[in-house]
Amino acid sequence: MQLLVLASLAAYASAHATWQQLWIGDTDAGSSCVRLVPSNSPVTDVSSPDMACNANAAASAGVCTVAAGDEVTVEMHQQSGDRTCANEAIGGQHYGPMMVYLAKVDDATSAVGAQASWFKIHEMGLLxxxxxxxxxxVLNDNCGHYTVTIPSDVAPGQYLLRAETIALHTASGAGGAQFYMSCYQVEITGSGSATPDTVSLPGAYSASDPGILVNIHAQLDSYVVPGPTPYGFSPPAVATTAYPTTATWATALQPTTVPTVVPS
Incomplete structure (x- = not known):
């Protein structure tokens, strides 16, 4: 029995993951503008400042430029620098929601995530x-890639873009939810002027939120994604038929190297 428990714990540990790369449209920006973290372990305390950009996240010298209204793709893998599609992006049945936030800042290379004001631009809970x-x-079906659209009307300037997923496999007990997030440093161009309502991270989540304290091993008919309502995006209704698992990302073209220089 003890061996089974240890094997299970090892599987959970090996399934930890980090957001590591960014695509701007079809351009691979690699790790050039992400705040990389030294560990693939999750954050579990919703009141911790680490909820913003993860624990000991190192600010990058790079800032990636993206136009409002364009697509960006965040990329997650279990181990640092790994881009192989042979491994799940986040394994061990670490199922849960996907979310992406933005925070407008004066300088993306020095902004403190826990002091920033965040608005959500995307979420996918129970599909x-x-x-x-x-x-x-969707991450595992697409070699760790998840694509979102930057709202076309947001004000230009520098931002932190925060990708997050929550692993809910042990979330039936208090403090069991695992939060995985990274911040990307971006410059958004355009002529928009929108300044959506914002929340604080930490502060937007409670450990007792129904989307955080939840048993996903029971059949769920619905699920409440934590945090505010997304700006400029309406999540789809929960389907009552099987969700398609065919990859929409060209996994056969997945690069093996990781660019470290901001694309020109």
């Missing part, structure tokens, strides 16, 4: 309840 299929399962 299907027959069978249950969560937003972050």
């Amino acid at each position: 299907s309840n027959n069978p249950d299929y969560f937003g972050n399962q």
